[in-house]
Amino acid sequence: MTAWIDHFLFGLYPYICLAVFFIGSWARFDRDQYTWKSDSSQLLRRGSLRWGSNLFHVGVLFLFFGHSAGMLTPHFVYEHFLSAGNKQIMAMVSGGIAGTMAFIGVSMLLHRRLSDDRIRATSKTSDILLLWVLWVQLALGLATIPLSAQHLDGSVMMQLAGWAQSIVTFQSNAVEVLGQVGWVFKAHMVLGMTVFLIFPFTRLVHVWSGFGTLAYIVRPYQLVRARRMNLPAGHNQPNRTL
Secondary structure, eight states: HHHHHIIIIIIHHHHHHHHHHHHHHHHHHHHHHHGGGOOOTTTTOOOOHHHHHHHHHHHHHHHHHHHHHHHHOOOOHHTTTOOHHHHHHHHHHHHHHHHHHHHHHHHHHHHHHOOOOHHHOOOOOOHHHHHHHHHHHHHHHHHHHHHHOOOOHHHHHHHHHHHHHHTTOOOOOOHHHHHHHOOOHHHHHHHHHHHHHHGSGGGGGHHHHHHGGGGOOOOOOOOOOOOOSSSOTTSSSSSOOO
16 A cells, blocks of 8 residues: 555655646736736735745745756766766755745745735635645755755655656666655655645746746847827927917
């Protein structure tokens, strides 16, 4: 029974989450563009939002790109100048700092949404559920740091990276690569995949728009033509008729 659960959670569930993530995002953008927004509550109360939002977004963006690069980069790319053990220590320190920032930020946002009557009244169920999911996910991520400190050789990190690379390259041995990783790591992975699963049905879709702004760097300049260009010549000249 345990082997079947592992096979489903770490062999099939990742592809289910990715399929819902991409297809669901595309379908929502195609059918419900007016719901494609962050639903900011800044007008209701600004104080804690500024600190909570900045801490959360800076921390989460660092964690996202750090996890992506750390888990998806093959070991042979960096093994000549960075050992697995040193990479793990670097990930623990930088991830711990960013994770703490994001955890404090999401805690402030969750408290703000639950304690303010006006914000609570305008919140959707998905808004509160999403914040709780992110809170638990960040707490699990921070809980993996002391566990990782018990094996600084980078062996578990290499197993996790091997699993992620097997998933994105459609290898059938992903579950076997994962091995006997602790339950905290597995819970963190499953909940992380679940974030991708619920992504298209929450306000998280505005993340796509954030990455989409990079297109402004390469887009052509906008041409603005004044309406007066289409008026007859001399219409602005003063009337000299007596």
